[in-house]
Amino acid sequence: VRAEAGVIGEVLERALNAAGFTLGHFPSSIYCSTVGGWVATRSAGQYSTRYGKIEDMVLGVEFVDGTGAIYDTGAWDSADDRIRLTPLIVGSEGILGVVTAARLKIHPLPESKKFRGVMMPGVAEGLSLIQTLMQSGPAPLVLRMYDPFDTFMCGLANAEEDSSIPTGFRSWFKNSVSQLPKSAHTLMHDAERAAYAFGLSNSSSLNRIIRLTMSSCLLIVGYDGDSGIVDETMERVVEHANELGGTDLGEGPGIGWLEKRHKVSFKAAPIYKLGAFVDTMEVATTYDNLHRLYQRVMTALSPLAVTMAHFSHAYATGCSIYFTFSA
16 A cells, blocks of 8 residues: 555554455554654554564665655565665654655455453463464464553452443432532542552652552453454463463453554653653563563662553564553
8 A cells, every 4th residue: 555644543553444455564653643753753652573564575676865855665676786775764854865765565354253361360471472473373453461560450440431330320429419509529530649659759659559459460362363263272372371371252352452552652641630740651571581671670669650551563483561650
């Protein structure tokens, strides 16, 4: 597909889907990021394990340099006596020129797509499962594990929208709260702010409590492709998880993640309104060093900020760790 730089990612994906295709690129910012931004920053999407990052999808780039000259890297790269420009422009962040369009590799929409959740007893067991899955079968669509505190936060978020709570009761509760006097609303809001502020101001103590009381890790797994192969692969996932002490949670957590996966980009504002900050940091390493790296970063950040992490963008040789910290 040829896409101009200003196309919003979600618009491009919907247009491809209507024609029976997918790009396979799903950054959490897909509702507001553009093709030009993806190319300029070497964007990674949530399905990178299956479809690669944006540099694996770019077949050629059109860009304009500082003198106004227009380049098509597809034509340029095909000349034997010239340096290939595409790898230089992808990720150059505008330094070498302004990207105006890109030709991207696309894929037919898969016959089947399935997700599920597995609860692992700890980080080490979860990482063993990730390594086993990446080295023994087809590449997953998504393989994403939350550490104990991030797993706890996922549980809180899901509890707020728990469909097992009768709709009538939820409506009654919301109606009752809405009828409280304004002073009560203010008091509840202030109490909530105070609780968050207290926790973020005592990060060392809170991190210690988290380590002592939480150990389980939620792992989200997804596969796409031929329906028979997807079903067989999911069965093997459950078998491997059971061997490592894990528990199959069914498709519920996987579907829940799929429906809410882009919301994370819009959750920072309430933290800043408290007078606090929140930021992220990504690192990567090989499987033999992954658990140690996670522990050392958590130990270093513990006195400074409340910290949680998830593991994603897994490959045959290693994986990335995405830390979120707030204080």
